Amino acid sequence: MAALSAWFWNERFWLPHNVTWADLEDPAPGVEYPKVGHLFTAFPLALGIFAFRIFFERFIASTCARSLHLQPDVVRKAQPNAVLEKVFTSITKCPDTRHLDGLSKQLDWEVRKVQRWFRHRRNQDKPSTHTKFCESMWRFTFYLGIFIYGIRFLWQSPWFWDTRHCWYGYPYQVMTPGLYHYYVTELAFYWSLMFSQFTDIKRKDFLIMFIHHLATVSLISFSYVNNMARVGSLVLCVHDASDSLLEAAKLAKYAKYQRLCDFLFIMFTIVFFITRLVIYPIWVINSTFFESWAIIGPFPSWWVFNILLLVLQVLHIIWSYLIAGIAVKAMQRGKVVNDVRSDIESSSEEEADTPADGLKNALSTKGENGTNGHCAAAAAKGQAQNHSSW
Numbered sequence: 001m002a003a004l005s006a007w008f009w010n011e012r013f014w015l016p017h018n019v020t021w022a023d024l025e026d027p028a029p030g031v032e033y034p035k036v037g038h039l040f041t042a043f044p045l046a047l048g049i050f051a052f053r054i055f056f057e058r059f060i061a062s063t064c065a066r067s068l069h070l071q072p073d074v075v076r077k078a079q080p081n082a083v084l085e086k087v088f089t090s091i092t093k094c095p096d097t098r099h100l101d102g103l104s105k106q107l108d109w110e111v112r113k114v115q116r117w118f119r120h121r122r123n124q125d126k127p128s129t130h131t132k133f134c135e136s137m138w139r140f141t142f143y144l145g146i147f148i149y150g151i152r153f154l155w156q157s158p159w160f161w162d163t164r165h166c167w168y169g170y171p172y173q174v175m176t177p178g179l180y181h182y183y184v185t186e187l188a189f190y191w192s193l194m195f196s197q198f199t200d201i202k203r204k205d206f207l208i209m210f211i212h213h214l215a216t217v218s219l220i221s222f223s224y225v226n227n228m229a230r231v232g233s234l235v236l237c238v239h240d241a242s243d244s245l246l247e248a249a250k251l252a253k254y255a256k257y258q259r260l261c262d263f264l265f266i267m268f269t270i271v272f273f274i275t276r277l278v279i280y281p282i283w284v285i286n287s288t289f290f291e292s293w294a295i296i297g298p299f300p301s302w303w304v305f306n307i308l309l310l311v312l313q314v315l316h317i318i319w320s321y322l323i324a325g326i327a328v329k330a331m332q333r334g335k336v337v338n339d340v341r342s343d344i345e346s347s348s349e350e351e352a353d354t355p356a357d358g359l360k361n362a363l364s365t366k367g368e369n370g371t372n373g374h375c376a377a378a379a380a381k382g383q384a385q386n387h388s389s390w
Helices: 002-008 021-025 036-067 082-091 097-107 111-125 129-155 177-196 206-225 229-240 243-254 258-295 300-333 355-359 376-384
Strands: 367-370
Touching (some): 036 129, 036 177, 082 097, 082 111, 097 111, 129 229, 177 229, 206 229, 206 300, 229 243, 243 258
């Protein structure tokens, strides 16, 4: 274990030339540098966020949903049947005619009764609009709150106005309380999304989103350990900018305020394109690659960090393409249609019955969630996002 630890924490990988871990261990009085141990604070905080989410959805979001006449659905449960349950688990949809006939003979049921069982079984796991509204309201509240906090903190930070300050004096940069709280809260939130996946309704993209949350946690932790938290805070802020608009559009959709949903979807699309295709490459990647090269020079973890950020930019382009396609189709129909991700988000969704159903769910979860997670972007993110996103 000692040999493995020494290999993993090799100074030549993590730190610039002529810098050692010992140089960062004993800073001047009142000065604090990032340490791996700081990240363990995220675990109890994640549990606290998870517990608060349960309270928020049950008492605050649920009350708001009821005030908008979104009542919890009373779902009729399917009759317990081991044979049909095994088939359902393997295909999660109604079998074809040949299999229906076989099951009908095996169980001595009418074909219509077998079909009805599969319909009830799918609906049994299908999240109600009330449930989806509560989940989106929680994510909207968090994303909006953390974005406001991030902007207020960064507004007073010199690297927000001149990104070269992300690299001046690196890696001997003080970890301020504001930056620490921003980073650990974001990290704890994504840990909480990993926890909640095991208690939420099982979705088809469970594994994809789990990998997404794990990649996000890894990137945040990676940038903290090698003290690239300043530029990391810029990345977090850029990615948080559009998330609350996405969740707000979904809330409007669930509440059946179509015009508000359309407006928020347009705003989300504009902000997403500006932040991910303009600000991110020009403001962030330009700093992490060119400015840092000129000020501190490259080293192994620097290359890893920049490669991951470039991969993320490729994903931004893919997501933007998918969002643009959904936006065009929505404009052709005169409104934002149902979510694109519902068909892959729930393990019990009905199959598309009409051509319009093929575009179901342009307003779905980020990440969750996460991830971020989440409207048209969720559809894109839910499939491509598992990856290295913040």
